[in-house]
Amino acid sequence: MSKWLLPAAIALSLGAAPALAREDVFDVHVHLHDGASSLAEYRAQNARDGVEAAGFGAMWFGGPNQARAGDIEGARTAHDALARLAAANPRMVPxxxxxxxxxxxALAELDRVAALGFKILKIHPHTQGFDLADPRVGALVERAGARGLVVLVDNAGIVPNDTVHLFNLALAHPGTRFVFAHMGGLDFRAWNILALARTADGLFADNIYFDISATVLLAADSPLEEEFVWTMRNVGIDRLLLGSDFPQFSLGRTLAALGALDLAEEDAAKIRYGNARRLFGLD
Incomplete structure (x- = not known):
């Protein structure tokens, strides 16, 4: 049982985060809507909660900032600003x-940011308004894999059948590594199929990872908790990453929720940092 179980459960019931000792933590899901000022807010929130991120993945996309079709120059400008911010903040992965x-x-801009050192591409079918089965999505994720970028895709169950479409996308592009954010939301049970997919010879490249942002807050200390942990084990503890989805949720609350789950400390440590270190080649 996690050493954070009791304080985490109390904090969750009160809607606050406990003060946690510093641990190696990588937060893969941080929205910096307002650049440096959002980064300052993220750090201040973590300081108030008594947590610290050894590293974090940060995107400009989200909230008031949308990557709209036809605005590639806007994306270029945002990427350049993010690259400058990352250069000044070595813990940040743009x-x-x-x-x-x-x-x-889009492919040309992907090539450009890969050369700048970006490690992750985020796309969001609901907010950006595209169909996951669109061949242009396939071309984009294929190029991302060829350039060594991991593709982070929203998987909160907002788009009908997004889990099915994402599974097929991963099957069709075995050379690309995917992180599906929120692990399906309240449809997380569907991902137990991976335990069977791994037994099918030649079917699955085992290229799917998940961040557990937001969904872990619903599952911890709830009737869903045992099923959620069962699903985590079926998809593979080595395939799970921590994400806060800041500013919607805090890193402190997310760590508290993870600590409330019935996981061995060795497994929780992999989720907090170890798996991200391996996936993104962190120092």
Whole structure:
């Protein structure tokens, strides 16, 4: 049982985060809507909660900032600003966002940000308004894999059948590594299929990872908790990453929720940092 179980459960019931000792933590899901000022807010929130991120993945996309089709110049400007911010903040891993409908222009921008050192591409079918089965999505994620970028895709169950479509996307592009954010939301049970997919010879490249942001807050200390932990084990503890989805949720609350789950400390440590270190090649 996690050493954070009791304080975490109390904090969750009160809607606050406990003060946690510093641990190696990588937060893969941070939205910096307002650049440096959002980063300052993120750090201040973590300080208030008594937590610290050894590293974090940060994107400009989200909230008031949208990667709209036809605005590739806006994406370029945002990426350049994010690259400058990352250069001044070595713990930050910049996350790119382009719109699949921009076709060749999106692919060219992906090539450019890969050369700048970006490690992750974030796309969001609901907010950006595209179909996961669109061939332009396939071309984009294929290029991302070829350039060594991990593709982070929203998987909160907002888009009908997004889990099915994401599974098929991963099957069709075995050379690309995917992180599906929120692990399906309240449809997380569907991902137990991975335990069977791994037994099918030649079917699955085992290229799917998940961040557990937001969903872990619902599952911890709830009737869903045992099923959620069962699903975590079926998809593979080595395939799970921690994400806060700041500013909607805090890193402190997310760590408290993770600590409330019935996981061995060795497994929780992998989720907090170890798996991200391996996936993103962190120092």
């Amino acid at each position: 996350i790119a966002t382009v719109h699949p409908h921009d076709g060749e222009a």
